[in-house]
Amino acid sequence: MRPILLQGHTRSLTQIKYNREGDLLFSVSKDKIVNVWYSHNGERLGSYSGHQGAVWTVDVNSTSTMAITGSADNTAMLWNVQTGKCLKTWEFKTAVKRVEFNEDDDMALCVTEERMGYPGTVTVISINPDLEAAQSDEPVATIVNDGGPKAVVAGWTYLNKFIICGHVDGSITQWDWKANEKLNTIKPHSESLTDIQFSTDRSYFITSSKDKSAKIFDTITLDELKKYETDTPLNSASITPKFQEFVIVGGGQDAMNVTTTSARAGKFECRFWHKILEEECGRVRGHFGPINTIAVHPDGKGFSSGGEDGYVRVHTFDSDYFKFKSDH
Amino acid sequence: MPADTLAPTKPSWADEVEEEEDAFQTQVYTDENGLKVIVEYRDNDDGKKVKVTRKIKTKLVTEYVNKAVAERKKWAKFGEEKGNKPGPDLSTTTIGENIPLKLSSSYGKTPTAEQQTDEQETKMRQALKSKNIMCRICKGEHFTSKCPYKDTLQPLDEIAASLEGVKNEGSSRPESPEPSGGSGMGPNKYIAPHLRKGATAVGESPREKRDDSATLRVTNLSEDVTENDIYELFRRFGQISRVYLARDRETGVCKGFAFVSFGMKEEAERAQQAVNGLGYDSLILRVEFARSS
Numbered sequence: 325m326r327p328i329l330l331q332g333h334t335r336s337l338t339q340i341k342y343n344r345e346g347d348l349l350f351s352v353s354k355d356k357i358v359n360v361w362y363s364h365n366g367e368r369l370g371s372y373s374g375h376q377g378a379v380w381t382v383d384v385n386s387t388s389t390m391a392i393t394g395s396a397d398n399t400a401m402l403w404n405v406q407t408g409k410c411l412k413t414w415e416f417k418t419a420v421k422r423v424e425f426n427e428d429d430d431m432a433l434c435v436t437e438e439r440m441g442y443p444g445t446v447t448v449i450s451i452n453p454d455l456e457a458a459q460s461d462e463p464v465a466t467i468v469n470d471g472g473p474k475a476v477v478a479g480w481t482y483l484n485k486f487i488i489c490g491h492v493d494g495s496i497t498q499w500d501w502k503a504n505e506k507l508n509t510i511k512p513h514s515e516s517l518t519d520i521q522f523s524t525d526r527s528y529f530i531t532s533s534k535d536k537s538a539k540i541f542d543t544i545t546l547d548e549l550k551k552y553e554t555d556t557p558l559n560s561a562s563i564t565p566k567f568q569e570f571v572i573v574g575g576g577q578d579a580m581n582v583t584t585t586s587a588r589a590g591k592f593e594c595r596f597w598h599k600i601l602e603e604e605c606g607r608v609r610g611h612f613g614p615i616n617t618i619a620v621h622p623d624g625k626g627f628s629s630g631g632e633d634g635y636v637r638v639h640t641f642d643s644d645y646f647k648f649k650s651d652h
Numbered sequence: 653m654p655a656d657t658l659a660p661t662k663p664s665w666a667d668e669v670e671e672e673e674d675a676f677q678t679q680v681y682t683d684e685n686g687l688k689v690i691v692e693y694r695d696n697d698d699g700k701k702v703k704v705t706r707k708i709k710t711k712l713v714t715e716y717v718n719k720a721v722a723e724r725k726k727w728a729k730f731g732e733e734k735g736n737k738p739g740p741d742l743s744t745t746t747i748g749e750n751i752p753l754k755l756s757s758s759y760g761k762t763p764t765a766e767q768q769t770d771e772q773e774t775k776m777r778q779a780l781k782s783k784n785i786m787c788r789i790c791k792g793e794h795f796t797s798k799c800p801y802k803d804t805l806q807p808l809d810e811i812a813a814s815l816e817g818v819k820n821e822g823s824s825r826p827e828s829p830e831p832s833g834g835s836g837m838g839p840n841k842y843i844a845p846h847l848r849k850g851a852t853a854v855g856e857s858p859r860e861k862r863d864d865s866a867t868l869r870v871t872n873l874s875e876d877v878t879e880n881d882i883y884e885l886f887r888r889f890g891q892i893s894r895v896y897l898a899r900d901r902e903t904g905v906c907k908g909f910a911f912v913s914f915g916m917k918e919e920a921e922r923a924q925q926a927v928n929g930l931g932y933d934s935l936i937l938r939v940e941f942a943r944s945s
Contacts, residue, residue: 332744366740650757
């Protein structure tokens with residue numbers, strides 16, 4: 325595998341995301357820049373400028389016409405993917421840590437930070453899919469986990485039925501967002517969640533946590549289906565959609581501790597775990613800092629990882645990958 | 653009048669030249685195998701005419717992509733890339749080193765090399781627990797080489813010896829042994845950590861040491877050369893994994909040399925032979941294998 329290295333950022337990556345067909349790859353980092361790349365050759369299509377603070381999160385709608393980003397400058401911005409024009413800026417009280425379009429592209433959720441006396445929220449905003457139309461300022465719903473730990477990640481279940489939130493204490497909650505009602509709470513992780521990614525049909529999701537484990541849950545019952553325990557704090561976990569039943573997890577020691585140990589001890593590798601058998605199958609090295617974010621190409625033929633080192637590495641699997649069969 | 657008699661058989665000199673030109677004109681045709689053939693005549697360095705026949709096989713590869721994807725490939729660049737020509741820019745996009753992904757269902761169960769060394773270390777430590785070890789520097793229970801003060805202190809015996817030497821000053825030069833790593837300037841001289849005796853390579857680069865066997869050094873480049881030029885020049889010899897062009901820190905112009913890394917050594921050899929001595933931008937390039945420092 326010869327990865328393509330993308331050097332469009334000067335600070336650590338916070339999230340990368342493929343669009344629905346996988347031909348575009350969006351990357352956001354703490355250096356305020358949002359980049360979009362062609363995933364097949366690593367060519368940069370453009371950048372979206374406008375944010376005043378670190379950009380934490382990005383998502384693109386299913387038709388790849390609009391992208392939304394959330395930033396530490398307390399705003400979420402909606403962009404025209406093709407031209408790089410900012411279509412709308414939503415102001416929040418605190419930083420926006422996670423955004424995600426729903427399946428119909430007519431709403432997006434924004435997870436806001438708990439800071440300066442303001443509670444952490446999950447705010448649902450409505451999006452008009454028409455590029456020319458004016459966007460509404462009023463949130464559709466605001467979920468506040470009263471007195472509970474703040475949410476750090478969140479996502480929609482299938483048919484936009486529920487919102488699943490991952491919290492800083494390792495708990496996961498399921499919300500009926502229309503009724504603003506908490507339906508279920510579990511506490512599978514002992515430390516903060518770092519990422520949540522859904523399967524293609526959104527019937528199950530994988531979480532990664534600082535407690536060194538990644539777990540798969542059913543979206544409706546929140547039953548724990550699978551568990552992957554590693555030896556390093558995890559920052560991201562992703563599910564391969566086709567060809568192989570794998571999950572890819574990545575992490576590494578905290579950025580603040582990196583200089584105290586050698587690269588070997590840092591464990592900055594993407595680890596491939598068999599999704600069903602819960603055993604590790606392989607690793608891909610390359611980053612020289614912790615891996616912050618992983619995304620798998622929607623056609624299952626490659627994946628990308630973004631690290632604290634500021635690089636995005638775009639991998640395309642070799643033919644061996646498709647032939648692999650587990651011994652069991 | 654011999655010219656007059658010959659005139660009917662031999663065409664005039666003007667016709668002759670014309671005919672000659674016709675004969676040496678470039679021909680383009682498609683042969684029976686469907687190959688496009690281009691026949692050209694040109695003068696070589698010795699002033700002789702040479703015939704160059706090129707056969708070109710064209711193969712149409714049709715790739716089916718999603719309509720939306722095809723549409724998006726035609727999008728104009730924007731933002732920081734605005735106005736740039738299509739194709740990856742080497743300043744933001746590079747091809748990394750080959751990284752193997754070895755899949756096996758027993759990964760992590762068989763101990764890897766590093767785990768084995770770690771195990772060996774712990775075993776050694778356990779074996780040494782029973783033995784009496786004393787550090788020469790701090791008299792602690794560890795090897796001298798593992799002493800936490802080895803970079804800052806010198807062995808106690810040597811300090812004692814050098815103190816003795818100071819006492820005897822005036823009578824004769826102290827015969828005390830030189831402190832470890834000292835260059836004969838007495839114990840107080842600062843020695844950089846990496847020069848100290850017994851100091852291991854501290855601050856080892858976190859990146860894997862680059863394999864420079866397929867790297868070429870290109871010198872005598874003109875000031876206007878860019879990374880893309882180098883890339884274009886060497887691309888036909890094989891997969892280029894890295895192009896480094898030395899630039900002036902202030903002005904950003906080329907300093908006259910560059911490094912080109914190939915995926916394979918054979919490619920690099922071919923490129924070295926072909927490009928070495930080539931005229932480029934009115935300068936003669938010099939290409940040699942990079943010596944790793």
